[in-house]
Amino acid sequence: xxxxxxxxxxxxxxxxxxxxxxxxxxxxxxxxxxxxxxxxxxxxxxxxxxxxxxxxxxxxxxxxxxxxxxxxxxxxxxxxxxxxxxxxxxxxxxxxxxxxxxxxxxxxxxxxxxxxxx
Amino acid sequence: xxxxxxxxxxxxxxxxxxxxxxxxxxxxxxxxxxxxxxxxxxxxxxxxxxxxxxxxxxxxxxxxxxxxxxxxxxxxxxxxxxxxxxxxxxxxxxxxxxxxxxxxxxxxxxxxxxx
Numbered sequence: 407x408x409x410x411x412x413x414x415x416x417x418x419x420x421x422x423x424x425x426x427x428x429x430x431x432x433x434x435x436x437x438x439x440x441x442x443x444x445x446x447x448x449x450x451x452x453x454x455x456x457x458x459x460x461x462x463x464x465x466x467x468x469x470x471x472x473x474x475x476x477x478x479x480x481x482x483x484x485x486x487x488x489x490x491x492x493x494x495x496x497x498x499x500x501x502x503x504x505x506x507x508x509x510x511x512x513x514x515x516x517x518x519x520x521x522x523x524x
Numbered sequence: 525x526x527x528x529x530x531x532x533x534x535x536x537x538x539x540x541x542x543x544x545x546x547x548x549x550x551x552x553x554x555x556x557x558x559x560x561x562x563x564x565x566x567x568x569x570x571x572x573x574x575x576x577x578x579x580x581x582x583x584x585x586x587x588x589x590x591x592x593x594x595x596x597x598x599x600x601x602x603x604x605x606x607x608x609x610x611x612x613x614x615x616x617x618x619x620x621x622x623x624x625x626x627x628x629x630x631x632x633x634x635x636x637x638x639x
Contacts, residue, residue, distance in 0.1 A: 412567070440626040449614065449631045450568075457624065499567055503624060513558075513618075513627055517567040 408434045410502045412516025419490055419523055427485045427519045429500035436502035439483035441475060444497040456483055490523040526551045526617045530630035538638050543602040545633045547615030557598040558616040559589055574598060610637045
């Protein structure tokens with residue numbers, strides 16, 4: 407089945423530095439990538455939606471200059487947390503829509519990235 | 525706008541007992557509904573999905589869910605709980621008519637299984 411490879415699985419960075427998270431779709435083309443954020447013991451909150459070759463659409467309250475999303479190809483999307491601060495510490499998960507999938511069938515999730523900013 | 529409400533943030537059952545996790549949805553258009561399971565520090569695994577075919581949907585690991593339009597519900601059940609079922613469960617809804625809308629998740633229900 408469709409697989410989304412997300413890296414790194416865990417990262418610890420110093421406050422003020424930037425961190426890049428990658429999501430790659432294996433064996434399928436991801437026309438749309440969704441990026442979610444999950445705080446401990448809470449649900450997934452949508453941060454942004456990106457379509458290949460287009461600018462990402464951010465949800466209200468999400469700083470687009472802080473959370474840079476690039477979806478330059480049909481198999482790779484990246485989320486860069488710039489000038490990270492401790493409050494950015496969270497679990498980040500990507501979800502790819504399969505280009506070939508029927509409507510609403512093809513949501514594939516990455517395994518998540520645990521970001522800790524110290 | 526679509527939304528799902530999961531009743532009960534924490535459910536505890538004995539091993540071998542029935543598992544019932546509740547989910548009610550709100551949608552102005554016919555929805556697609558999903559149940560996902562999440563283990564600690566891992567991504568989401570799809571258990572099952574309702575996509576307008578049979579209203580009783582069977583998923584992996586012995587789980588099933590029934591779509592009831594009259595009750596706007598999509599409760600998840602399993603006849604006999606196993607220790608390995610202990611995890612976080614999320615109900616999600618999507619707009620069946622739009623190709624690139626994201627899933628909207630409920631707040632999740634943590635299932636504990638007692639030996």
